[in-house]
Amino acid sequence: MPKLNRRQLHDQAIRRRSLVISSASLFAVCAGLVLLVPMAPGWTAVKNSFFNWDVLVKTFPKLLSAFVVDLKIFLWSAPLIFVLSLAIALARNTRRPALFPLRLFGALYTDVLRGVPVILLVYLIGFGIPGLGLPRPYNSPYIWGTVALVLGYSAYVAEVFRAGIESVHASQSAAARSLGLSESATMRYVVLPQAIRRQIPALMNFVIALLKDVALLSFIGPIEILRQANVYKSLMANFTPYVGAAIIFLCVTIPVTRYADYLLARQRRERSV
Amino acid sequence: MYKLRLKSVSKSFGSTRVINNLSLEVETGEMVCLIGASGSGKSTLLRCINLLEPVDHGEIWLDDFDIAEPALDPDPIRKRIGLVFQSFNLFPHLSVLENITLAPCKVNGKSKKDAQDHAIELLERFGLADKAGTYPDHLSGGQQQRVAIVRTLAMQPELLLLDEITSALDPELVGEVLDVVRTLKAQQMTMVLATHEMAFAREAADRVCFLDHGSVVEIASPDQLFTQPAEARTREFLARLLAER
Structure with missing residues (x-):
């Protein structure tokens, strides 16, 4: 030694x-x-209604399969949010006069939808639009719940993209333009790739938040994990299924959170070089 | 024959007049060095010629075409004029090869294969062939600036503007970048170069142009301008430089 x-x-x-x-x-x-x-006086009661092993074992498989519904909603919402929020960020960034209405819409969109709780959007869109009397496949809470999530989240994520675009130094655009690249080619090949890369840690936080907020759709119908837990709670007069649902969420969100932290730390390291 | 003619060009930022009624001609194959104190308008002038900054007044003739016409689409003109920046401005998310081939592919519509072949040929000519797959952050300042020059050359510009390309470099890296400029001069590239490297301007330029407050004070052969300047302001500037040494 x-x-x-x-x-x-x-x-x-x-x-x-x-x-x-x-x-x-x-x-x-x-x-x-x-x-x-x-030693707390109510411990035995709490233990029985929240941490009941038998109830957990009995309900866990069904909770797990209900969680697959959450994952599915998440998996089709996330790409839609990515595309819509990018479109909105670009619309807010545009200088062309013909696209002014788009720019105005982008600003209005982010202002209004960021100002409304997502749960309200889920209620308003999830109950309101099928209430118009749409025919069968088009009144599905899956469709309108997804729309509510996509609209609400895109408003936030658009701001993340916009901040990313603005963080790319003007000298990068100048270099691209001096080579003859058009405004849109400069955005597509030079500015956006750098902007998105820089914002990956921030975007990961929205991925985690979205994973959890899919459970909000339980209020308008889909039998996803929170609603399934709710059903069991009523059936068994026991809160343990909620704890089971929390465990399932944590199994997914903790690794994702750790990964986001890792990305953030790596970025900080690279920038300090 | 003139490649570039500036006629009474003016440019203001807010109430500050950065280029003031400036006229200048550059012949095809000629290398003109712009010298002058910081803030004398050298960089802005180059950005105006490249149309990155629109001029307020005056004409900029490239061959027999006034490119300062506000209604013109600047993109097809910019690709004919190369601009190399003081801070390199390489694209950090692209490899050296991708930095060089981006514009030829997306602007000139070259095939990837053709663009890469040309890029590698250029990299070989400037001793950078082994850096093709490297990312800019892993290069020295001198290498980055040489890649930036190659990136501009890949568009086969008719006119090359060099904006204090050695000012951000450590002294021992200046030489390799100036060597590239010497090579280009030997190939008859038409160049306008803003510089603080007086020794280089004296050695390599065909004519040297002294700018002050956005106008041309004096333009002459390097020998004449550095040894027998005609204008009092040129003499003062050169004397101040000598005193700082």
Whole structure:
């Protein structure tokens, strides 16, 4: 083993001491929770209605298959949001007078839809539009719930794209234009690729939020995971299915969140070089 | 024969007049160096010639065509005029080869294969063949600027504008970039070069043009301008430069 110098020995001692302190405090907190929470007067009731193992085992498979519905809604919403929000960001960026109405619409769109809670959009669009008396496949809550999510999320994501576009330095456009590239070619081949790359960490946060907000559609009909949990809660007079649903969500969102953090950290590292 | 003629060109940013009634002619195959203090309008002049900045007054003739006409579509004109920037402005998300082939493919409609062949030929000529797959962030400043020049040359411009292309470089990297310019001069490329490198201007330029407050004070052969300047303002500028050395 190589002999450590004075500085390394000092650092090693500090590292050891912090390890001891952090383990001790973690142990104390966990022991406190495990010992103190069961001493609360309502613990047995809470344990039975929220953490009932038998109920969990019985309901988990059905919850899992209901979660597939959430994933499907997510998977077709996400690309639609990507396309619509990009279109809106580009519309807000346009300078051509003929496209002024588009620009105005882009501004109005982001202002109005960012100002309304997504759950309200889901209610208004999900109940309102089928209420017009549309014939059968076109009154599906899957369609109008998706529309509500896409409209609501695109307003936010469009702003992310717009910030990305504005963060690409004007000298990049100047270089592209000086080579003879048109305004639209400059946007497509030079500005947008850099803008999107820069905003990937921010976009990942919206991916996570969307994954969770798909559950809002439970209010207008689709038997997705939250509604399934709701059904079980009523059936068994027990809240454990909600905990099961939370566990399933976490199994997906935690890895995605970690991945987003990793991307963010990597970007920060690259920029500091 | 003149490649470029500027007639009484003016350009203001807000209330600041950056180019003031400036006239200048550049012959085909000639290399003109623009010298002058920072803020004398060298960079703005080059950006105006490339139509990146619209001029307020005056005419810019490229061959026998006034490109300052406001109604013209600038894109087909820009591809005939190359501009190399002080800060390189390579596209960081594209490899060296992709940086060079982007405009030939998307503007001139060249096939990818043709554009790449031409790009590699150019890279070889300037000693950069091994960098084709590299990304700009992994190149030295001098290499980045040489790639930027090659990127412009890939469009086969009739006129090359060089905007203080060595100012952002460490001193030991200046030489390799100036060598590229020497090569281009030997090939009779028509060039207008804004520079602080007086030694290079004196050695390589056909004519040197001293700008002050957005107008031409004096334009002459390098020998004449550096040894026997006719104008008092030119003498002052050169004396100040010497004093700083």
